Amino acid sequence: MVGYSGGTTENPTYKRIKDHTEALLVEFNPAVVSYKDLVQFWTQLHRPIHKYVSRQYRSAVWYVDNNNNNNKEQQQQKQIATTVVNDWKKKAGNENLSTSIERAISFYRAEEYHQDYLKKRMGLGKLNADMRREEKAKKSTV
Numbered sequence: 374m375v376g377y378s379g380g381t382t383e384n385p386t387y388k389r390i391k392d393h394t395e396a397l398l399v400e401f402n403p404a405v406v407s408y409k410d411l412v413q414f415w416t417q418l419h420r421p422i423h424k425y426v427s428r429q430y431r432s433a434v435w436y437v438d439n440n441n442n443n444n445k446e447q448q449q450q451k452q453i454a455t456t457v458v459n460d461w462k463k464k465a466g467n468e469n470l471s472t473s474i475e476r477a478i479s480f481y482r483a484e485e486y487h488q489d490y491l492k493k494r495m496g497l498g499k500l501n502a503d504m505r506r507e508e509k510a511k512k513s514t515v
Contacts (some may be wrong), residue, residue, distance in 0.1 A: 375487050377390055394433055
């Protein structure tokens, strides 16, 4: 689900995003896929080129604190995100890429016209199947 996170303004919208960043909320079952796998997958898709110009489009990875306290899972996710992002920056040859690692405090669902944007606007409905097929092909050649 797409939306807005990282800011203090309540109920932001695309036209009133204020101090939030456009974000993607991913709900996952850690018995099926790990947080580390998700962050690593994100680094394969994300292409920041330099420090962000506006807060709306900055590069960030959030880790979730379901209990709003400093628990073990939160610290593990923060460490995983930091390690994966730092490794990604080194591999990219640019350790100055600006990607923040932050505790997710709030997430606001974006307007319906933003949901499934690529599928609706660019005819990329088969993107998931194509990515799975590509990943399977990579694994079979290793």
